[in-house]
Amino acid sequence: MLRKVLYIDLTSGESFIQERQELFEDWMGGTGAGIKLLQEECPSGTDPLSPEAPIILSIGPLNGIFPVATKTVATFKSPLTGELGESYAGGRLSLAMRFAGHEAIVIRGRADRPSYISINDSKVEIKDATSIWGIDAQTTGVVLREHETGVGRRSIIRIGPAGERLVRYAGVVVDTYRHFGRLGLGATFGSKRLKALVISGTEHVDVPDARRYKEVYNRLYKTAVQTDVMEKYHDIGTSVNINVLNWLKGLPTKNFILSSFPEGEKISGEMFAEKYLFRRLSCAGCPIGCVHIAALKSAFSTHHEFEVRKVSYDYEPIYSLGSNLGVESAEGILQLIDVCERTGLDVMSAGVVLSWATEALEKGLITTSETLDVPMQWNNVEGYSRALENIVTAPNEFYQALARGVDYAAEKYGGRDFAMALGKNEVSGYHTGPASIVGQLVGVRHSHLDNAGYSIDQKAAKKPMDPERMVDELIREDNSRGVFNSLVGCLFARGVYTEENIIDSLGAVGIVKTGEELQDLGKRIFEEKYKFKVQEGFDLSHVRVPKRFYETVSLSGSVTPETVEEMLRIYRKKRGWS
Ligand code: SF4
Numbered sequence: 001m002l003r004k005v006l007y008i009d010l011t012s013g014e015s016f017i018q019e020r021q022e023l024f025e026d027w028m029g030g031t032g033a034g035i036k037l038l039q040e041e042c043p044s045g046t047d048p049l050s051p052e053a054p055i056i057l058s059i060g061p062l063n064g065i066f067p068v069a070t071k072t073v074a075t076f077k078s079p080l081t082g083e084l085g086e087s088y089a090g091g092r093l094s095l096a097m098r099f100a101g102h103e104a105i106v107i108r109g110r111a112d113r114p115s116y117i118s119i120n121d122s123k124v125e126i127k128d129a130t131s132i133w134g135i136d137a138q139t140t141g142v143v144l145r146e147h148e149t150g151v152g153r154r155s156i157i158r159i160g161p162a163g164e165r166l167v168r169y170a171g172v173v174v175d176t177y178r179h180f181g182r183l184g185l186g187a188t189f190g191s192k193r194l195k196a197l198v199i200s201g202t203e204h205v206d207v208p209d210a211r212r213y214k215e216v217y218n219r220l221y222k223t224a225v226q227t228d229v230m231e232k233y234h235d236i237g238t239s240v241n242i243n244v245l246n247w248l249k250g251l252p253t254k255n256f257i258l259s260s261f262p263e264g265e266k267i268s269g270e271m272f273a274e275k276y277l278f279r280r281l282s283c284a285g286c287p288i289g290c291v292h293i294a295a296l297k298s299a300f301s302t303h304h305e306f307e308v309r310k311v312s313y314d315y316e317p318i319y320s321l322g323s324n325l326g327v328e329s330a331e332g333i334l335q336l337i338d339v340c341e342r343t344g345l346d347v348m349s350a351g352v353v354l355s356w357a358t359e360a361l362e363k364g365l366i367t368t369s370e371t372l373d374v375p376m377q378w379n380n381v382e383g384y385s386r387a388l389e390n391i392v393t394a395p396n397e398f399y400q401a402l403a404r405g406v407d408y409a410a411e412k413y414g415g416r417d418f419a420m421a422l423g424k425n426e427v428s429g430y431h432t433g434p435a436s437i438v439g440q441l442v443g444v445r446h447s448h449l450d451n452a453g454y455s456i457d458q459k460a461a462k463k464p465m466d467p468e469r470m471v472d473e474l475i476r477e478d479n480s481r482g483v484f485n486s487l488v489g490c491l492f493a494r495g496v497y498t499e500e501n502i503i504d505s506l507g508a509v510g511i512v513k514t515g516e517e518l519q520d521l522g523k524r525i526f527e528e529k530y531k532f533k534v535q536e537g538f539d540l541s542h543v544r545v546p547k548r549f550y551e552t553v554s555l556s557g558s559v560t561p562e563t564v565e566e567m568l569r570i571y572r573k574k575r576g577w578s
Pocket residue numbers: 068070090091233281282283286287288289290291490491492493
């Protein structure tokens with residue numbers, strides 16, 4: 001397999017392809033190749049919104065070849081945190097990159113006018129996007145579907161107005177229902193005047209040992225569809241966690257003032273499924289189909305004129321725009337998700353920013369003159385919809401501050417104790433205990449998905465673990481996810497890809513690795529990412545933990561600053577950091 005990187009310069013309009021066999025041999029692909037390319041392309045201190053800041057999209061050796069190896073990783077300098085930006089998306093992108101023959105795409109520079117990139121195999125064109133600049137992310141997809149070739153093997157990724165206007169947590173919509181949601185990739189697109197990227201390909205993928213390939217493929221496929229992975233993610237989907245975490249007192253509610261939501265049943269996954277579920281979809285190459293789409297019916301005129309909007313939902317948006325804002329209806333949450341989809345905002349950051357603003361207003365840190373009379377109050381869906389639109393259009397200093405993230409807004413207006421960010425990234429929907437907090441602090445992208453601290457807390461709630469054991473688990477996950485994310489599989493199916501299955505599937509495409517080599521790779525990838533983070537100013541000894549985490553009882557009971565500090569001390573020691 002020839003392993004190539006496509007380089008595109010938006011300033012000059014030029015592009016070229018380079019074989020980078022050594023890069024992929026040493027770093028596998030996906031996140032391993034992504035971080036090395038970022039180090040090559042992004043000098044220390046680069047402004048994340050400058051032409052010099054690169055966008056790197058990369059896949060791994062199994063994408064498009066084995067089931068559930070469906071993701072693409074974007075690596076960039078985050079406009080939100082100022083350090084490592086890393087985000088994963090499914091859809092058809094990894095398949096389209098595979099068929100176009102590019103394992104990584106590096107985008108440099110800034111176009112002189114709104115543009116989009118069109119890639120078909122090795123042909124790259126930079127096209128005028130003036131007529132779609134300012135248009136919402138969904139309509140942009142509809143327009144490009146009409147204009148571009150490659151149906152069936154094509155992926156369309158695009159930003160909405162939030163990315164164009166450089167909201168620091170703007171995302172990139174991928175094939176309508178998937179996203180590069182976190183850490184502001186949409187703003188990086190916007191800063192390059194890059195509205196979209198369309199990619200398709202016709203290349204053939206050879207596997208060296210067809211018989212072995214078939215055997216391993218069938219084994220992985222069967223494991224995916226015959227184990228509880230299928231039941232867990234396909235049936236109700238991740239939103240099944242709303243009821244579970246609510247009962248266990250781990251569901252953040254009203255900006256983490258509470259850890260359970262008395263109205264939780266009304267916004268449970270079961271309720272969404274019963275009343276709004278319209279269909280389920282899959283990323284290309286996945287037999288599970290966890291993408292749940294709701295039909296949201298809304299009146300647009302008198303005399304019973306309705307439109308039906310299709311809105312995807314899962315656990316995180318229901319937490320961030322639901323329980324976290326005290327929203328008591330599934331329909332209200334779908335309306336707020338829909339605003340984020342159209343404008344291209346990351347739902348998690350947007351929800352946390354609004355919940356901080358609601359509390360800041362209640363406490364008198366801001367007034368209605370800042371909110372421009374928008375009623376930011378728990379459960380006020382109309383008010384929150386207007387506030388989301390204002391974050392994008394930024395009509396005054398207050399909304400400009402909200403567009404920079406909750407850490408920045410709280411620095412300016414006060415309320416840091418309840419500004420729910422860790423490592424400057426708005427937090428995910430788990431108030432499960434110390435491993436979740438520490439996991440997001442130490443994680444390379446400050447995400448719950450870096451090391452699943454929330455899951456370690458839940459295990460510890462059943463069978464107590466001391467801080468050292470929890471840290472060991474975090475480190476093990478940090479490292480092993482580095483390997484899996486260099487493949488780049490869907491984390492929902494990480495149980496399918498055991499070490500043995502990874503070795504076998506790599507063997508079937510001609511890559512020979514031992515268990516020790518994989519473990520070493522995971523550790524090296526983690527270290528390279530930390531090297532970049534530290535270079536850009538991240539310092540684990542100066543991270544902020546919002547006091548609210550210690551005030552509200554979690555699923556594991558009260559968390560104390562001493563426990564968190566002890567775990568951080570053990571973590572640094574085990575990593576060999578002073
Ligand atoms: S489990 Fe869901 S997110 Fe993962 S690849 Fe399948 S459809 Fe996509």
